Amino acid sequence: MDDVALRTVEMIAKAKNIPTDTITPESTFEQLGIDSLDKINISFEVEEAFNIEIPDEALGSLKTVGDVINGVKQLIDAKAAGTTPAATS
């Protein structure tokens, strides 16, 4: 995993108090016991860490850890390019 993926996984692990090695990009929120409140909490941590803003409509479509990682990367790239992605996965 690259830096963005590793940091994202670490934030999820910390938020849910579970070991990082139990989390893969394929892990679903359901498998990790992440409910809607956890999702908002993790999104907030991710936004703070990467200085991005996850739109509400994108938040609703996140189902897996990989979705979060890909979405974060898109938002980081879009910010660097000065554009707004249509959707983040």
Add this chain to the structure above:
Amino acid sequence: MNRVVITGLGCVTPIGSTVSSFRESLFAGKTGITPIVNVADAPDGNPGVRYKQAAQIFDFDASQHLDSGIVTSTNRNTQLAIVAARQAVEQAELMKHHAPGDIAIIMGCACGGRSSEESEVKKLYLNNARAHPLTIVRTMASAGASNISIDLKITGPTLDISTACASSTHAIGLAFHMVRSGMATAALCGGHDAPLSFGFYRAWDSMRVVSPTQCKPYAADRDGMSLGEGAAMLVIETLESAQARNATIFGELVGFGMSADANHITQPQADGAAAAMRKALADGNIAIDEVGYINAHGTGTQANDATESAAIHQVFGERASQIPLSSTKSLHGHSIGASGALEALATILALQEGRLPHTAGVTNPDPALKVDLIINEPRPTGPTVALSNSLAFGGLNAVIAIKSWP
């Protein structure tokens, strides 16, 4: 047990700072949800949040109603409470007919003196400034009940209840039970909250449950709640005392039910809401067929409206889709600890007028919720019994049943 009737009403809300103006807006479908302006301590008065509107009160100037000493020692939530309480007490002529020690004051307030606290904290952290000596009395959550008792010289049981968005419905329900049991001969009950501060706006923004535009309860395209502020008060007393002095009666409180989901701090559960409704019906000995209106908690979030409608179906079965329902939060917003009191007031006025307020701003009710949502205009029908639901964050539920009078 005593029968308990409503003999006084008062309010200061985003849709009216008197009961008559509230009534007018309620049936005209005139919403108080407007662009956010002048947020204290926010840069240029703009809280910098995703949403643009809230239900704010613009025509309230505390100095027009209260002595300067009281204005200085109170937060806005308490100021609204005192003024609304005076209206209700004056209308009922409460102090003429009940001994001060026999009157209870039971208030609901979830947010306390939040804006005062934020202002002091800002000065503290930015400038290491001294705290204003009245910070504590401005911000304590029970300041509303205390100040009402001081203002009106009421000496009976006096307290504020804090159960988030159900606070004032719990307050009205418990006051009802106190008068019914004889613990008090009358009560001033309701709620007050004025939480529209910079930090409060930001905190709700992070929760991502506020509508970017305006709340559309029970609509297919609902996208969140609209924050608000306000106070609403009821004077209640025994039927015996009201009749003995030939008081005007606005309705009868007949049932109260409460429950806890015991499940999740933000996700509501239908079983808990259903239990509170069932208990309110049982408490008032009310048959399912008698209920002709539900003033829903109806925040306009996906989770609340789906859960509340599921609970209504659990309780009322086949009748669920035939009971007229509206959420007046589309008009007065969600004033958190005060919302139950504003909705109780709306419900009392609906029963009194024989027409039911509509859910403003909704053109496409969500068919999946299978309820008879009142939209477009008030419905001219006069039910005998109505429920007013309050389902709070943290899974704390309170429901009151109100009967029309006579």
